[in-house]
Amino acid sequence: MEADTRSRILDAAESLFMEHGFDATTLRMITAEAHANLAAVNYHFGSKEALIEEVFRRRLTWLNEQRIAALDALEAEAQGAPLKPRQIVESFFGVAIRMAADSAGGRTFMRLLGRTYTEPSEFVRRFLAEEYAAVIARYKAAFFKALPDVPQEEFLWRFHFMMGAMSYAVSGADALRILGPIDDPDPEALYARLMSFLIGGLRAPLPEIHSKPARKPRSPRSA
């Protein structure tokens, strides 16, 4: 019934990081929830930083392997022809949404991951960049091939926007409470909704960019 100490610590840390953030979560909170001794974190992982990295690694590696495998399958089937944008979007974000639908721990992890992209802490961002390097390169190439008429810079921003929408999608009802009461999402419906929105945004007409700066209202400096 009880997993080993190492796994219990990872589960507790994942959940608590999600709930309180990295800095506000103390090792004492983690070890208490994991029914482990305080020293166990430093024994099994070496430091709190190393624990944070391991919390991400154990799921993120699998997640990105799934993404690459999905892209491999699509490209094999296409036999060198460009993929449809929708296929690429679905394979990248679909894997994530499916993981978020996993009640076990995937949901907690995806919500944690979503808010970590914009995490201030430098070492976390560097770590994420490394973990993502391979999969991002593959998907960038696939998108550029699928949308040759879209300038690269333009597309990168759209991809960035899509990540933002996805992040909020999995962060779910918590942040949505600002907008008012809403049902907890059925994963299938959430997936359909997000895909529809993402494809709509991705395929939107390219913006006309004027160089002339518009007048802006003055914001308050101090009060």
Place this chain on the structure above:
Amino acid sequence: MEADTRSRILDAAESLFMEHGFDATTLRMITAEAHANLAAVNYHFGSKEALIEEVFRRRLTWLNEQRIAALDALEAEAQGAPLKPRQIVESFFGVAIRMAADSAGGRTFMRLLGRTYTEPSEFVRRFLAEEYAAVIARYKAAFFKALPDVPQEEFLWRFHFMMGAMSYAVSGADALRILGPIDDPDPEALYARLMSFLIGGLRAPLPEIHSKPARKPRSPRSA
């Protein structure tokens, strides 16, 4: 040149919160950057929590007033007719993007705000919900009137996705580094890009949702 202590503390706190997050930013870091005594924070604001709230309040109040004023103007001009979705989106997110374009402190603040929507800390979320209550109610009403064919729940999710995209848009190049090197955005170009994406997503075809009575996630086929 030097503002008073209170303002210097607010500016320093805003910048440091943005860079390191709330918990990792200590009062000693803030007062050092503000060239103020450590006790000044508790003297002027009462506590660290109250300081955090004041950092948001001084700009957020103004921001949401601008939003309501923009909506007032649009609705006066329309004389009771529904607004165009694009107008509503532009007035809500345009104000924010314009504030983010302000080099003084608005940019720092908007980036801080963007990542705070998903902030774990309970008291911050409650505070934001209160600050947003009025403006959200107004915009919800305007959107429902402009898009009567879109179910309310559907729209709330799309609004949520839009907030996510906007949050990532202003968080900007930092998070984008994961995707690879990219120029720091010209505010006008960023505004045009985001608007194009948001409108595309908002106007996307409604997803076909195989309705929700299925409580079981991951059930591949059911009615």
Place this chain on the structure above:
DNA sequence: TCAGACTTAAAACATCTGTTTGAAACCATC
């Protein structure tokens, strides 16, 4: 000018932080 409020300053407060220590407990293998 002097009193009284407001503001700054230095130091100390109790508490909490991540980490380390050294000994006990466990557990498979001989």
Place this chain on the structure above:
DNA sequence: GATGGTTTCAAACAGATGTTTTAAGTCTGA
């Protein structure tokens, strides 16, 4: 049963944290 490596445990560590205290400065208005 003894051995040696692995894992747990309670206790302590040095340092940092938000907050409070007490005293000194600064400004304003009569």
